[in-house]
Amino acid sequence: MTRALSACNRLFVVVLLAALAVTGCRRMANETVAYKDEIPPPAEPLVKQLPSVGRYGGRFVQAETNNPRTFNALMANETSSTDITDRLFGFLVDFNLATQQYEPGIAKSWEVGADGVTWTFHLRKGAAFSDGHPITAEDVLFSFEVAYDEGLHPAVQEMLQVGGKNFTLSAPDPYTVVVNTGQPHAGFLDALCPGSLPIMPKHVLQESYKNGTFAAAYNVSSPPEKIVTSGAWRLGQHVTNEKTVLVRNPYHYAFDQNKQRLPYLDELVILVVPDQDAADLKFRAGGIDAVDDVKPENYRWYEENQKKGNFTLYDVGASQATHILWFNLNRVQPPIAGAKPAHGKRLGEPFVDPVKYEWFSNRDFRRAISMAIDRDALIKGALYGYGEKNWSQSTSTNTEWYSPDLIKHDYNPAEAKRLLAGMGFKDTNGDGMLEDARGNSVSFMLKTNSSNALRVSMANFIRDDLAKVGVRMILTPIDFNTIIANLRNDFQYDAILLGFQSAVPPTPFGGQNVWRSSGESHQWFIRQQKPATPDEARIDRALDEMLTSQDRQVQKARWKDIQNTINDQAWFIWLPIQTIKLPVSDRFGNVRPSVMAHRTLWNIDRLYVKPPQS
Numbered sequence: 001m002t003r004a005l006s007a008c009n010r011l012f013v014v015v016l017l018a019a020l021a022v023t024g025c026r027r028m029a030n031e032t033v034a035y036k037d038e039i040p041p042p043a044e045p046l047v048k049q050l051p052s053v054g055r056y057g058g059r060f061v062q063a064e065t066n067n068p069r070t071f072n073a074l075m076a077n078e079t080s081s082t083d084i085t086d087r088l089f090g091f092l093v094d095f096n097l098a099t100q101q102y103e104p105g106i107a108k109s110w111e112v113g114a115d116g117v118t119w120t121f122h123l124r125k126g127a128a129f130s131d132g133h134p135i136t137a138e139d140v141l142f143s144f145e146v147a148y149d150e151g152l153h154p155a156v157q158e159m160l161q162v163g164g165k166n167f168t169l170s171a172p173d174p175y176t177v178v179v180n181t182g183q184p185h186a187g188f189l190d191a192l193c194p195g196s197l198p199i200m201p202k203h204v205l206q207e208s209y210k211n212g213t214f215a216a217a218y219n220v221s222s223p224p225e226k227i228v229t230s231g232a233w234r235l236g237q238h239v240t241n242e243k244t245v246l247v248r249n250p251y252h253y254a255f256d257q258n259k260q261r262l263p264y265l266d267e268l269v270i271l272v273v274p275d276q277d278a279a280d281l282k283f284r285a286g287g288i289d290a291v292d293d294v295k296p297e298n299y300r301w302y303e304e305n306q307k308k309g310n311f312t313l314y315d316v317g318a319s320q321a322t323h324i325l326w327f328n329l330n331r332v333q334p335p336i337a338g339a340k341p342a343h344g345k346r347l348g349e350p351f352v353d354p355v356k357y358e359w360f361s362n363r364d365f366r367r368a369i370s371m372a373i374d375r376d377a378l379i380k381g382a383l384y385g386y387g388e389k390n391w392s393q394s395t396s397t398n399t400e401w402y403s404p405d406l407i408k409h410d411y412n413p414a415e416a417k418r419l420l421a422g423m424g425f426k427d428t429n430g431d432g433m434l435e436d437a438r439g440n441s442v443s444f445m446l447k448t449n450s451s452n453a454l455r456v457s458m459a460n461f462i463r464d465d466l467a468k469v470g471v472r473m474i475l476t477p478i479d480f481n482t483i484i485a486n487l488r489n490d491f492q493y494d495a496i497l498l499g500f501q502s503a504v505p506p507t508p509f510g511g512q513n514v515w516r517s518s519g520e521s522h523q524w525f526i527r528q529q530k531p532a533t534p535d536e537a538r539i540d541r542a543l544d545e546m547l548t549s550q551d552r553q554v555q556k557a558r559w560k561d562i563q564n565t566i567n568d569q570a571w572f573i574w575l576p577i578q579t580i581k582l583p584v585s586d587r588f589g590n591v592r593p594s595v596m597a598h599r600t601l602w603n604i605d606r607l608y609v610k611p612p613q614s
Contacts, residue, residue, distance in 0.1 A: 042126020046254040054608025059267035063279040065451035066480040072218035073198035089198035090230035097594040116184040123175040128251040130234040137171035142202035155520040158512035159191035187509020232605040264608035289585040296386035316595040320502030323575040327360035351491035364419040366570035370409035371416040382457040386579040407567040434470035443472035444494040450477035501597040
């Protein structure tokens, strides 16, 4: 299989080089134009000391393989949406991926009281939404109110709680917000950074929240002028399956050291392309300015063509985004207020075929699947040698939280066969594939997103590995947004191969919605109304202890307990991660790619088109 892939890759490079010969050089259109900032600065601007002062104009173009599902930052929970909403909306606190330090955002400053639970945030006077309306404490309180709504259950909800209890908030004046967390909360600032609690405009969205239509607000069919934002950008245009264009928020509160309002660029354009190969082709032809998700087999071409192509290939290290496989253990729960009951299902019934649920819910089955996967072959084949084994969301480049000695169920096909035999599985008809004690063929369908060639390649390797221990896996690559609907809404799947982006900051506190049993992203059984297993209840307790402890060593010990419990149960089957190399056009200043998300767009408000060299 490796040789065949290499031959295809050589053919593809020939096609791409032909495209380059036609274009000749990287795109030079849409450079700088005269932009005049005619809006007075806020009373308390955020002044950023940048490596270099830029100039106005131009656009930065990047590609995504999936359409956004929403522009509603509180309801977004997939990277195709959050890559955009994190640019559209502002946050109380920022996090600098270069310095790895917290920085002011909409809050100009904050302090915590001697009790360790009373936090006071001082908002930036003069900060405004994209329609010019002031951002005040009312908007912050409104954003918390929506985040705590049980019917909506935004993904950030668990991050804004301790022991399942919401914080209490007050606003002594329009520019002060006081938050009492009840107990010390080690991850509180993380919950206020980009990717977590966005500040939403109460004056625009309060009506939809009151009438029960908030989840549909700011949908992808909304007119751009109706989407009022609090960040550096606002929506300029969205064409499904084609592109999303962001334009500067003229009221943005951030400036450079020369008192120029940010962002410098006129536009940030996110093109929708079918897959990673299409993104690669567009970059080589000069149609986009960066590729965030390069296939590892293409690294060599990028390394060899940097000078000719006027770009730099940045090696940022082992990915903090992961690849994982899990099985569907969702069961019918009592409907919460406003939710529809599961059609045709009784309380407690699994959504998946009951025969398969019996297998999937057995720890030995999940362990056997993990032990059947030859990860060394995956690294050599699907990752072309640019990868490493991984057993946690805290990967090896997360220097503070990484643990090299976790429980792991690595390649051991003999033990996998023993575990499956212990479940009563046998090859009763001599075809090399197993049947269970009732004669059912031991098979399952694995879904992954068709737009991600690497995941499809990994799944093909896994399918072949599982066949060697007698398990038939049917690979079904489908549209990403369909998978998200299966995962979040209808639960129509056996198993899924996807992954998680890195949290920002890269601490385990940001994973409350994943690790906690009630979490929106507790993938194998989401939004549990009470822990489904004793081990999940134990994880919830460990999370509470990790959050409320002020001792870093205690926090790390509880995080290790959580990782080991998940790995012991094999709820997540961890797959190798990629060494990340990112090509970015040399036409831009202040480029600083990061291994953390978003790897190339995290500081897009500071990028600018360099002046042409004489």
